[in-house]
Amino acid sequence: MNSTMKARGVVISLDPARGVPFYRQIIQQIEHAILGQRLLPGDRLPTIRALAIDLKINPNTIARAYGELEIRGxxxxQVGNGTFVSDQPPSEVDDERNLRISETLARFLRDMRDLGVERSEVIDLVKNFKEEA
Structure with missing residues (x-):
């Protein structure tokens, strides 16, 4: 895996038990890393060969995943330079990110309501929240 992905904590792993083709799992994990802003515009992805070696799969599988990601923008x-996260990801990436944020927030607010926590208390809790490392 290349240093950019390692430094950002992005690890691609494959699970044959999921029943999802490996190239799809790679696409999903790269999209998830972009949505979570662990991969940023301009970040370089591992070479096809390097990722295939790391994952112990055929390089054509990586090429298929990268190809689909490229078709989708x-x-x-860049021939000879590598594969990079687009500078301006398509709006569908932003739309997916916004959808996930909305779903997560709705679930959180339902849970707070079920616990009897008032809106003002939720706001205070969020403002005072200190993320544990």
Whole structure:
């Protein structure tokens, strides 16, 4: 895995038990890293060969995943330089991120309501929250 992905804590792992083709799992994990802003515009992805070696799979599987990501405008490939997260990811990436944020927030607020926590208390809790490392 390349240093950018390692430094940002992005690890791609494959689970044959999921029943999802490996190339799809790679796409999903790269999209998730972009949505979570662990991969940023301009970040370089591992080479096809390096990722295939790391994951112990056929390089064609990586090439298929990268190819689909490129068709969708999520990554760009520069011959001889590598594959990079697009500078301006397509709006579908932003839409997906916003949808996930909304779903997470709605679930959180339902849980707070079920616990009997008032809105003002939720706001105070969020303001005073200190993320544990």
């Amino acid at each position: 999520i990554v760009t490939t």
